[in-house]
Amino acid sequence: MGVRITGTGIHPFGRFDGKTTTDMGVQAVRAALAEAGNPPFQAAFCGTAYGGVASGHKVLGALALTGVPIVDIEAGCASGGAALQLAAGAIRAGQYDCALVFGVEKMPKGIIRSSFFEPWREEGGLAATPAYFALRAQRLLREAGLTKQHLADVVVKNRRNGVHNPNAMFRKEVTAEEVLASRLVCDPLHLWMLCSPNEGAAALVLQRGDGGVQLAAARLRSHLPGSVLGEATPLSGIDDRDIVPPSTLSARDAYSEAGVGPDDLDVVECQDTDAARELLAYQELDLCEPGDQAKLLDGARVVVNPSGGLLSKGEPLGASALGQVVEIVHQLRGDAGPRQVENARVGLAHTVGRGANAACVIVTR
């Protein structure tokens, strides 16, 4: 017996002064339940990293929908994917017929401050998140034979897609020249190559059953020991290239569970925290061989980040993975409007972040 996605809801991603995570969660959950026909659900899973204690309870309390088990789940940027894995597993095991999965977030402005780092690492300047992204970008450019122009091309592509997404934070096209002229944050990364942490919410209703839009797989993995530049950001490492990254582990688990391969994908939403992160995801998700990234940028083989990606939407950590799945569901239903990928039948959503955690979700119809 499969797991159907019968409802989707989203609160736009952006900055909303005066609105709480509860306000945004209520909007997304109400929309998802209404779309599904308000089925009774037996459990709720809420992804959030910075929401605070009982964030999920506060949302369902405001809707007078408490009483069922409500669990908040934190797995960094992959929190929403983790929540989906747990909900889908419980449905497949026969524990529930219907589960509500949502994510809420209200990120502070600027560089993300993370309790992941010990205070002395902050004091010593070793907790500069964009600098880790920059080191990884530099190694990728070197090892894959890519240039800064490719980084700009990713931004141009995603911002062009974001123009058509009413739930995105940035909806203006940019040129490669403008991207390369934006402020240098950490060489080789310029400001417009980095996504903005922000605010938002997203929700999905899962129900046991076959047909329609199916949640074919939701798989979370953590990093293996060794890599020095993975999202685990240790202080030392023994290797980088020969250690399978968590994104690849979760993608291969998800392909196996869903019974599809990378060649079957019509549409992908991937973690473009920075422009290089998207190009790295291409090889981590087995979409291409290392060095062949440029061939994917025209979208001829598979369309990546039709929503505009995090570079257009911004990233509310607990909600971002579910926001990707909301996009994929619309693409598969054929109601994505001007962003529609023709005849999309198989989609993958990928998030990776602090921990390190990576989640891959495959949706089919």
Add this chain to the structure above:
Amino acid sequence: MTIDGAADRRPIHEGLFELGADGSIALIGGYSPTSTKYHFPLLDTCPYSGATDIERVLLSTDATLWAWTAVTAAPPGYNGPVPYGFGVVELGHEQLRVITRLRESDPTRLEFGRPMTLVAEELPDGVVTWAFA
């Protein structure tokens, strides 16, 4: 634990490095004979194998540059100077890559594989940390 005779200087964190009275510095790492791997900072369990036969070692002070950038805006919790260099160096003997501050804050003046040496780096309020130059 002083360098250059200044008594009010303190290491950014205990157990990361040894400072000599002559200004010398050495990172304190761990080595597991069963996994044959080094790590930094010193832990009681090998982070690559889980082995617990950890020997405390002073890591080599020469390295080559593996990745680098410059941080141009102060990240949260940091009140030292900007820009500052930031990167990964490869310790030759241990085959270990270490994330580190770099003395050079202009990325255009560095290149892959450049030989580097461990140095003590002073931050505000008498705090001493390590860097590679």
